[in-house]
Amino acid sequence: xxxxxxxxxxxxxxxxxxxxxxxxxxxxxxxxxxxxxxxxxxxxxxxxxxxxxxxxxxxxxxxxxxxxxxxxxxxxxxxxxxxxxxxxxxxxxxxxxxxxxxxxxxxxxxxxxxxxxxxxxxxxxxxxxxxxxxxxxxxxxxxxxxxxxxxxxxxxxxxxxxxxxxxxxxxxxxxxxxxxxxxxxxxxxxxxxxxxxxxxxxxxxxxxxxxxxxxxxxxxxxxxxxxxxxxxxxxxxxxxxxxxxxx
Numbered sequence: 139x140x141x142x143x144x145x146x147x148x149x150x151x152x153x154x155x156x157x158x159x160x161x162x163x164x165x166x167x168x169x170x171x172x173x174x175x176x177x178x179x180x181x182x183x184x185x186x187x188x189x190x191x192x193x194x195x196x197x198x199x200x201x202x203x204x205x206x207x208x209x210x211x212x213x214x215x216x217x218x219x220x221x222x223x224x225x226x227x228x229x230x231x232x233x234x235x236x237x238x239x240x241x242x243x244x245x246x247x248x249x250x251x252x253x254x255x256x257x258x259x260x261x262x263x264x265x266x267x268x269x270x271x272x273x274x275x276x277x278x279x280x281x282x283x284x285x286x287x288x289x290x291x292x293x294x295x296x297x298x299x300x301x302x303x304x305x306x307x308x309x310x311x312x313x314x315x316x317x318x319x320x321x322x323x324x325x326x327x328x329x330x331x332x333x334x335x336x337x338x339x340x341x342x343x344x345x346x347x348x349x350x351x352x353x354x355x356x357x358x359x360x361x362x363x364x365x366x367x368x369x370x371x372x373x374x375x376x377x378x379x380x381x382x383x384x385x
Contacts (some may be wrong), residue, residue, distance in 0.1 A: 155180055160283075162347050167285040170228040181284065182223030192222055194372035194379035198311055198338040199226040203235060205310035207334045212297060212325045213315030213342065214241035217277045223313070224286050233289060235310075240293045240300060245270030247296060252319035253353035261350045264318065297321055301328045309333050315342035319353025326361040333384045344369070344380040 162177045175187040186193040199209070203226075211220050213280055220239040227235055245258075245267040253264050262268075274294055281290045293300045295315070301324070312329045316322045321342075342352035364371070367382040 151207045154203065159267060163283045167283075170225055170285075173225075174175060178225070179246075181201045182218050182280070183214065183219065183225050183284075184218040185225065186357075189218075189222075190373075190377045191379070194381065195223065195313055195378065197339055198225055198370060198381060199211050199229075200339050201294060202310040202336070202338050203227060203230060204333075205230055205336055206333050207308045207310035207337060208238055209311040210238040210240065210309055210313065210329065211242045211313040212329075213313075213317065213321075214243075214292070215301060216316075217280065219313065219315070220290065221284065221286070223311070224290055227289075235289070235357040237290045238293060238304070238307075239288075239290060240297060241272070242272075243270075243272055243274040243294050244274075244295045247321070249318050250320050250353065252356050253351065253358075255349075255352060263350050264353075267349070271292075275288070287360075297324045297328075301325070303326075304332075307332060310337045312337070312339040313342065317343055317347075317354060320358045322354050322357035324364050326357065330361070330365070335384055337384045338381055339384070340379055340381040342379065346376055346378060 160181055162180050166173050166177060167179060175185070178185045179188050184192040186196050209223055211223065214220050217239065220237065224237050246265065246269060248266045249260050251266050254260060257352060263369060274292065278292060281287055293303065303334045309332055310328060312333055314322060314325050316325055330339070343351045344358060345355070348355055368384050369382055372379050
């Protein structure tokens, strides 16, 4: 019996992409702003042109790039949105804003009881080790190849072990893609006090992700209960993202 067509096509597509990557990367370094939708997709740089869910974060970069602080993403995985942040800055000619990416690069830690679904189980995408199919060294190489070696910094390790290294840093933009309750709470407790006035904190999980990551909303609501900021929503349906603007 012959293999399904997708089993034949996917390896060819991956091969074509790997062959095209160096040429696209070389052209990208010369002029990021002129990169096509196809080039950005091949290079793994998030952009609203092919990834609508990135629109909220792209908008937040535009709103905060003048504030002077660093930008940070907690929950990097393979680096698409991290590179997307740097790309939006590059399109504005901004190369002096540091972009920090924090991730264990080992997948999730163990979920807690706050991450349980209503029936007491955990969604299969919330279990320990999920998102471990990433590559720290490979991402570092991609960052350098795209010309961001001096602008993007990676902080490898679990949040509770690494964020303390940033105690003197202030942030204009915080993107939290933490998924689990304790991961969100750790990041909120550390980063909220260091977010500049007018800075944005964007949440990848809040409403539409509740059937998978119920702990995310619990942590966000719990932490913000006594804060003056109110959550705002950008986008609709599966593409919506919630955020706050620091007062």
